[in-house]
Amino acid sequence: MAGLSLCELxxxxxxxxxxEARLAAMKTAALGEYASRGGEGLARRVALEELQASKQxxxxxxxxxxxxxxxxxxxxxxxxxxxxxxxxxxxxxxxSQGPVDEAVLVEAARRQDxxxxxxxxxxxxxxxxxxxxxxxxxxxxxxxxxxxxxxxxDGMFILNGRFDPVAGNRIEAALADEERRxxxxxxxxxEASFNQRLADALENLVCADTTDxxxxxxxxxxxxxxxxxNQRLADAxxxxxxxLPVSEALRLGCNADILPAVFDAKGQQLWVGRKHRLAxxxxxxxxxxxxxxxxGCGRSAIWxxxxxxxxxxxxxxxxxxxxxxxxxxxxxxxxxxxxxxxRNPNGAYELRPPPAPYADLPTWKSKPNPPSxxxxxxxxxxTSTQRPTTTQPVLLN
Numbered sequence: 001m002a003g004l005s006l007c008e009l010x011x012x013x014x015x016x017x018x019x020e021a022r023l024a025a026m027k028t029a030a031l032g033e034y035a036s037r038g039g040e041g042l043a044r045r046v047a048l049e050e051l052q053a054s055k056q057x058x059x060x061x062x063x064x065x066x067x068x069x070x071x072x073x074x075x076x077x078x079x080x081x082x083x084x085x086x087x088x089x090x091x092x093x094x095x096s097q098g099p100v101d102e103a104v105l106v107e108a109a110r111r112q113d114x115x116x117x118x119x120x121x122x123x124x125x126x127x128x129x130x131x132x133x134x135x136x137x138x139x140x141x142x143x144x145x146x147x148x149x150x151x152x153x154d155g156m157f158i159l160n161g162r163f164d165p166v167a168g169n170r171i172e173a174a175l176a177d178e179e180r181r182x183x184x185x186x187x188x189x190x191e192a193s194f195n196q197r198l199a200d201a202l203e204n205l206v207c208a209d210t211t212d213x214x215x216x217x218x219x220x221x222x223x224x225x226x227x228x229x230n231q232r233l234a235d236a237x238x239x240x241x242x243x244l245p246v247s248e249a250l251r252l253g254c255n256a257d258i259l260p261a262v263f264d265a266k267g268q269q270l271w272v273g274r275k276h277r278l279a280x281x282x283x284x285x286x287x288x289x290x291x292x293x294x295x296g297c298g299r300s301a302i303w304x305x306x307x308x309x310x311x312x313x314x315x316x317x318x319x320x321x322x323x324x325x326x327x328x329x330x331x332x333x334x335x336x337x338x339x340x341x342x343r344n345p346n347g348a349y350e351l352r353p354p355p356a357p358y359a360d361l362p363t364w365k366s367k368p369n370p371p372s373x374x375x376x377x378x379x380x381x382x383t384s385t386q387r388p389t390t391t392q393p394v395l396l397n
Contacts, residue, residue, distance in 0.1 A: 018081030024088070025079035031065035040066070067092035073102045083109040087117055094121055097139060099128045115298060119241050126243035133245045140164040165242040166252070175201050176302040221288055222249055239288060240300060276318050279306035283318070287325050295341070296330030296351035305331055309341050324349045
């Protein structure tokens, strides 16, 4: 391996991906045939013994084999090494939950990475549901569960759960808000890791006395388009891009303090110059809508920080067009390792590494991005005095 160039190593990884896909198809076919002849119980036992899997893993392997047997186009593409096993598993699972166009999904799986394909699949399920995603949301809620138990090994407690997209986004927002508060309030001697602070945040939120105050961090940001022709909301989505039935968005509006708002120069403080060093709440919400995630690694916007493109200490303003969302790790890449923020022609921001250590790599190619109106509701017109208005409403809880 040490003698291979970076291009040769990349080719090697592509070969490994195709080989893993073909092996996954062989394993699926073998387990599926075993289950059809001897039953799923015997197939799980074989998986336990021959694959040396855990009971949970063996059950999952047999279930996946059964689901993949119902999507022949997907199984053929997997066997040909054209799509990764993880993509094939997602298609099979989605097909078992409701109607899908298998050919469309297989074609998308051939060219999209896992994160992009996951979003494509969610959108596809929403469109194919025929009821604006209501049945899909109901099925997700039915699958919610939570386990909390004491480990016999060390006496520590273990928490594991699954939540529907609405509940999950609210929980994530609450945890992120409390984790930031703990991080900002910590003394210099506190060396707690991020995961440790997250555990502390959960304890604080669950055990807090809320009799005289509103629970912290329950901000839920939803986006929706305004259908001017029919005078109604359309294409409602959660922060992570998950499609949301419009009826669910309206239900949330009835049951919580959700405020519809259009960001503009008059209604929101998005250009504050040197008045504030840190991003305002309005700016943070606007950044979440515009960037959607860390511009470097794609981590959820909930866990990101606002970075000044033109540094504050060098006179940079706290204006919306001088701010981008980055996670803590990518923020360190900028300040410590020379990574830089670049704006693509379509208006999307991205983080690029310094050129010197990557001299033998091919010329940098930007990843494809959605149309600019989806990514940047505040296009940069050259100066911070121009403040265009987005037509996309933002709902804040």
